[in-house]
Amino acid sequence: MTAEERTLFRRRRIKEAGLELFSAHGYSRTSIRAVLRESGLQDRYFAENFESLDDLMRELLWDIHVEEARKCIVAIEAADSWRGKAQGMLDVLACTVAEEPRKGRVKLIESMAAGPLAAAERQRGMRRLAALVESLFPERDGTKHVNTEALSLAVVGGVNQILLNWADQALPFSREDAVEHGLYLFEAVATFEAD
Known part of the structure; x- marks a missing residue:
């Protein structure tokens, strides 16, 4: 070498x-x-x-986030409807927990105990996923003020909590259950109409 x-x-x-x-x-x-x-x-x-263990955790998170984002884009491009695109994206995220449990645990649980470098990468990763989620929201009436960036971050945060509790075995879900519950949340937010 x-x-x-x-x-x-x-x-x-x-x-x-x-x-x-x-x-x-x-x-x-x-x-x-x-x-x-x-x-x-x-x-x-x-x-x-x-530089530190925190730096090592930051790079591991970066690798996981980049891999997930790439797979999410492939899943989004393969589906026809916004609902199908969301389901494909959620399945990618659930796949990390189900098929690569070390990565799922590091991303969802252990990274929370790390320092500021990992915390900053967690935020960047959430924003990357939130941008993809926001791109899937159906068109809204332009006369109503709805901050879709805030709503997409709420979806990502909520889905992360579902997956975290599933990874930690607090929710006795199958992979399909985890995706379905994430989809319930996505649809509730995506179709929300402000008064």
């Missing part, structure tokens, strides 16, 4: 170790030393790649 390839390889090893430990033991119970032990790398390689 070239020097650049070795650097990328070590970075991926650290990220994989972080994903494993954050999801299995929790962010607050994970140390840099534990990440290095899990990755099999020497101490200096963490500092060469990340």
